[in-house]
Amino acid sequence: MTAASDPRPALFLDRDGVLNEDHGYVHQWEAFRWIEGAREAVAAFNRAGWLVIVVTNQSGIGRGYYTEAQMQALHEAMLSDLAGAGGRIDAIYHAPHHPEAAAEVYRHPDPPLRKPNPGMILQALAAWPIDRAASVLVGDRASDLEAARRAGVRGLLFPGGNLAEFLRRNGLPHSTIGSDGAV
Numbered sequence: 250m251t252a253a254s255d256p257r258p259a260l261f262l263d264r265d266g267v268l269n270e271d272h273g274y275v276h277q278w279e280a281f282r283w284i285e286g287a288r289e290a291v292a293a294f295n296r297a298g299w300l301v302i303v304v305t306n307q308s309g310i311g312r313g314y315y316t317e318a319q320m321q322a323l324h325e326a327m328l329s330d331l332a333g334a335g336g337r338i339d340a341i342y343h344a345p346h347h348p349e350a351a352a353e354v355y356r357h358p359d360p361p362l363r364k365p366n367p368g369m370i371l372q373a374l375a376a377w378p379i380d381r382a383a384s385v386l387v388g389d390r391a392s393d394l395e396a397a398r399r400a401g402v403r404g405l406l407f408p409g410g411n412l413a414e415f416l417r418r419n420g421l422p423h424s425t426i427g428s429d430g431a432v
């Protein structure tokens with residue numbers, strides 16, 4: 250048996266360019282397009298017993314292009330659609346800050362949550378029972394991998410294409426469900 254508090258590997262996912270097509274400051278469900286294989290990949294990691302956690306820079310909030318509420322509404326639609334495909338994201342961490350943010354509340358010279366800083370990953374590691382050494386972050390930019398490195402998490406650069414196939418080529422997910430079949 251695996252207790253709920255036993256450490257599990259986490260799949261950390263960048264959002265734009267990994268879960269959805271990145272056409273710049275995506276903030277409306279109508280403009281949201283899943284990356285091929287993304288929903289299937291999340292569901293596969295769920296079944297294998299991994300936590301699935303999104304870590305996404307959202308400087309569009311700090312820049313005043315859209316609001317936190319608009320982002321939350323997009324994420325609710327995203328999670329609802331994902332559930333229809335049998336997938337579940339356990340948590341979404343976002344970094345709204347930017348050095349040149351319009352509103353002072355979002356302005357910071359080097360936002361600790363904003364990748365390449367590791368703040369979002371470190372917050373997740375503190376909040377969830379995560380086996381850091383077995384965890385993986387998938388991002389489409391060098392800044393994603395830099396954040397992973399600084400958090401002590403293995404990083405994989407997603408070159409585009411089908412996300413589920415990319416992860417399978419990398420031997421993921423390994424199942425963390427006990428060999429006796431107990432979940």
Ligand SMILES: [Mg+2]
Pocket residue numbers: 263264265266267271388389390
């Ligand atoms: Mg990205």
